[in-house]
Amino acid sequence: MLCDRCKKNEATIHIETIHDGKRVKTNLCAECARHEEKEGSLAALGFNLAEVLFHQMSGKTSAPAPEKESVPGIVCPECGWTLEKIRRHNGQLGCARCYETFAPMISDVIGKVQKGGVHTGKRPGQRARADGAAKLEIERLKRLLDDAVRREEYENAARFRDAIRRLEEKSAASKAKRATKKESAR
């Protein structure tokens, strides 16, 4: 099957989307998929972007005869994987060491698919912030409260307001408890 966009290359990526309730099938070659990706139309289709990116990158280094595994380049000293192998595994890496081995390529992929380059979330051995979940719930209840007020559903609004108050009191109490614990530990 030929690519819908360039009508030249063999289509290797097949995407089904729903437009106005109608099913639309799109068939693309790797190159055109990359173009579409740049335009932002593929980004969030549940579509394996990493696969395309790695495909493209290993394509750059591969010799003109792609019959055998012929990418000279880098080999991970830990697991022995090459870019070609990563591509064949849909953009999955062989081991944690691959993150170092293929660092430039991976940071390219991360730059395209992630929001930032630095982890700011929880870490092993360190507890998640105790009030994290409560904070989330309070945010959500506040949105529900605004919404209820907007709709003039005052009974519901009162319910949300009370729930917010209870949660805020609870998290303030546990904060105080943690503070005294810290104090007495000193």
Added chain:
Amino acid sequence: MTPETADVLLGNEVSFLAGADAGNGCDIAISSRIRLARNLAEMPFPGSASDEMREKISDAVADVVDPRLFGGKVHLFEMASLSPVDRDVLMERRLASADFIRRTGGAKLLVRNDERISLMVNEEDHIRLQAIRPGFQLPALWEEISRIDDRLGRKLPFAFDEKLGYLTSCPTNVGTGMRASVMLHLPALTLSGRIGATVQGIQKLNLAVRGIYGEGSDNRGNFYQISNQHTLGESEEEILGRFSAVIDQLINFEREARAALLQKDRFGMLDFVGRSFGALRYAYKMPGGEALNHLSGVRVGVDMHLFENLDIRCVNELWIATQNGHLQKNAGRELSAAERDVERARICREKLRQGRN
């Protein structure tokens, strides 16, 4: 722990449907799920590990997962020793991914008795920890899964990088390794022709839209799974906060679309619901995709109080009982596609004849 068959779960209420009539925006948000991807340090990822290595990894994980860590009795399932029907049952109960049930060497699944906590060993990553519940309740899920992850992290050395966070087999999951997803039932947005624009809007916000069973599955029955795309660069709470705001908005859109449809085209809406009910109540051959579509119609009718004698529990039970694995489990043997359609129709007729269960 001795490996079991899927039979041990069949008496349970399905985790993501249980108590679905208890509020939490359940009429539109069917269920919420959070998955955390973790890998053991110094071990090759499952894709490059030998069968022997994967067995070693799954033993190491299974050894530390006990009732205390999971907060309840734990069941163990080994993909290699399960029948295809049993594996389908695990997928339909949303405990295992479609990719996982096809794996063999060292692919083990640990499930807490209530099915709300589960862990796939040797899927794409060594560990995929999952928490799932009915309705829209991400904060409670995050609190629970994070606590279990803390306990796991004290017993197992995770692959972690100061800058990149939790290292995962695919760089699309690196960082928090967290995917949150909410399954939404959006029939009114579909009927009113606004679903295309809605899906595009969601995608612009960097969220993924998928069918019921995740990657590669379609949106049968007007069910859509929305999940976060980014896993690195924001904390878990920031990701969940942003994500929840979008879901709240989508729930509102659907609610408004339902009210508008009922007001503008009352008979159109009643017809949609009535036809679905009619087909399920009287048909003698019912393919799986068609069943899901009609169950969507009946579900929206129940949500909007258009039926006097049918409750959401009945719809939920049919939803799971009509899927291939459960259908064959219930029949006690493997069925051909044609036999399944006949059996599926029979179950629907009987259940809807009874109405309330």
